[in-house]
């Protein structure tokens with residue numbers, strides 16, 4: 286249960302320098318004085334599973350800090366070890382990715398501040414097929430309000446699933462929310478991140494092996510809700 290992992294009260298209570306020791310949070314200002322600036326995660330992978338997306342994105346955005354959030358303890362430990370082994374084997378690389386064990390549906394704003402994220406990923410979330418369990422889905426009208434809070438205006442939310450009904454549900458929730466708008470077909474086609482989603486994660490590779498179909502949504506966090 287949640288009582289088994291510590292939960293920061295606010296993002297500034299979380300020690301990000303333990304997660305990203307290769308990134309200094311001390312910058313020099315124009316007068317040469319040292320000043321602290323917080324280490325800010327810009328990409329979050331919710332329900333990151335075995336971490337395939339983080340590992341794939343890390344070298345593509347080497348100066349962007351990325352955090353996986355995963356509920357299962359053993360899976361989180363696996364991702365920690367995977368990242369640590371990659372850092373050891375490739376000096377100077379993979380320092381920008383890390384993972385935390387948490388329940389993102391309850392605690393995302395405890396780790397990430399307002400308008401902090403540039404990208405937020407939900408790849409192959411649990412489908413919760415039964416209607417009475419739809420409220421447990423990781424994309425829902427009330428959770429989208431939280432995602433709008435942590436995303437910067439212009440930030441992108443990516444969802445991917447092999448369950449057609451869930452894909453339609455996620456798209457329906459996003460369409461109905463005033464703070465999200467879909468990227469155009471052209472924007473999605475030219476987005477290098479959208480292109481790798483299918484093959485980046487362990488779940489995606491499994492679906493591809495079985496020649497399954499996937500359903501993707503890519504939406505932008507609006508600056509302001511549309512006016513009537």
Ligand code: SAM
Pocket residue numbers: 331332333334335337354355356357360387388389390391407408409410411486487488489
């Ligand atoms: N995204 C990965 C992939 O594509 O391979 C994993 C997909 S797996 C089907 C869904 C993952 O979400 C599981 O690892 C599960 O433990 C995690 N998960 C489910 N609910 C969660 C929550 N509330 N907070 C964090 N992780 C959660």
